[in-house]
Amino acid sequence: DTAVSQTPKYLVTQMGNDKSIKCEQNLGHDTMYWYKQDSKKFLKIMFSYNNKELIINETVPNRFSPKSPDKAHLNLHINSLELGDSAVYFCASSLRRGALNTGELFFGEGSRLTVL
Amino acid sequence: GQQLNQSPQSMFIQEGEDVSMNCTSSSIFNTWLWYKQEPGEGPVLLIALYKAGELTSNGRLTAQFGITRKDSFLNISASIPSDVGIYFCAGKNGNDMRFGAGTRLTVKP
Numbered sequence: 001d002t003a004v005s006q007t008p009k010y011l012v013t014q015m016g017n018d019k020s021i022k023c024e025q026n027l028g029h030d031t032m033y034w035y036k037q038d039s040k041k042f043l044k045i046m047f048s049y050n051n052k053e054l055i056i057n058e059t060v061p062n063r064f065s066p067k068s069p070d071k072a073h074l075n076l077h078i079n080s081l082e083l084g085d086s087a088v089y090f091c092a093s094s095l096r097r098g099a100l101n102t103g104e105l106f107f108g109e110g111s112r113l114t115v116l
Numbered sequence: 117g118q119q120l121n122q123s124p125q126s127m128f129i130q131e132g133e134d135v136s137m138n139c140t141s142s143s144i145f146n147t148w149l150w151y152k153q154e155p156g157e158g159p160v161l162l163i164a165l166y167k168a169g170e171l172t173s174n175g176r177l178t179a180q181f182g183i184t185r186k187d188s189f190l191n192i193s194a195s196i197p198s199d200v201g202i203y204f205c206a207g208k209n210g211n212d213m214r215f216g217a218g219t220r221l222t223v224k225p
Contacts, residue, residue, distance in 0.1 A: 004158070041202055043159070043215040056211060090158050098211040102166075103147045105213075107158025 003027050006091045006108040013081060014116055020077045021111045023091030031055075031097040032074035033105065034066060035090040043090070049074050050097040081115045088112045122205050122216030129195055130224050137219040138189040139205030147208040148181050148188035153218070154201045162203075163190070195223050 006023045013019055025032060033056075034046040048056035049068040063079040078085060092105040122139045129135060139148070147166055151159035163174050165181035165188060172179055178191045188207075192199055200223050205216040 041153075041218050041220075043204065043218075045213070048211070092158070101208075103149045103164055103206065103208045103213060104161045105151075105159070107160070109156065110158055 002108075004091055004093055004106050004108040006089075006111050008111060009109060010112050010114075012114045012116065015081055015083060017081050018077070018079045019081060019113070020075055021089055021091075021113075022073070022075045023108060024073050025091075025093040025106070026072065027093055027095075027106060028072075029093040029095050029106070030071060031094045031101065032068065032071070033092040033094070034074065034076050035092060035107075037088040037090060037110070039087070047074075047076075048097070055097060078113075081113075083115050086113055086115045120205060120207055120214050120216040122219055124219055125217070126220040126222070128222045128224065131195060131197060133195055135192040135195055135199070135221060136189060137203060137205075138187060139207070139216045140187040141207055142186070143207075144185035145207030145209055146185070148179070149206040149208065149213075150177075150179050150188070150190045151204045151206060151215075152201045153204065159204055192221075195221075197223050197225055199223050 004025045031050045033048045046060050047066045051071045052068045065077045068074045088110040090110045091108040094101045149164045150162045153159040163179040168185050170181040176193045202218040204218045
């Protein structure tokens, strides 16, 4: 079984559309994250949830809205997609949050979003 | 925010050679980590360092947490083709974890 799974793996869409990426972890972890990796491979955190509660919300446009129905799921909805949103989006999880977190993140395989 | 400077940006080496890469910061971190990302995959943790001066090995990989807590290095000995990938350093303080820009490693057989 895949520890952190995200769907879809590839997403090609037109500017202005709304899309969602889903993420599920079966590791029993408390904390989940969304990272954006741009074309230069730079990894930047977007959001972090601990047990369904938002704990990190970096400077991300309001068009991005995370939703965590339970601690095993963290979905990302993007409204009014723009060209600059094209990137690979990684979901990740960790056992604990903050200072209790060892720093080990378990990443999904990524969802490559292409906005035309 | 805290910025991590990772170097080199890329390396092209011959199989069997040793590799060294490092990460520096203007701020201190309580934890340093090294991840590897292979094509089409997410990053995977290689080594985690929790104490200044700590030297930790994982097979052919060795990493050190700098005494000043502002830097870390990763060495790979006797490289093999499957070492190919992007290596990321990461520094962590509490909730805040930052990644370096990555070192892209190519190993020629």
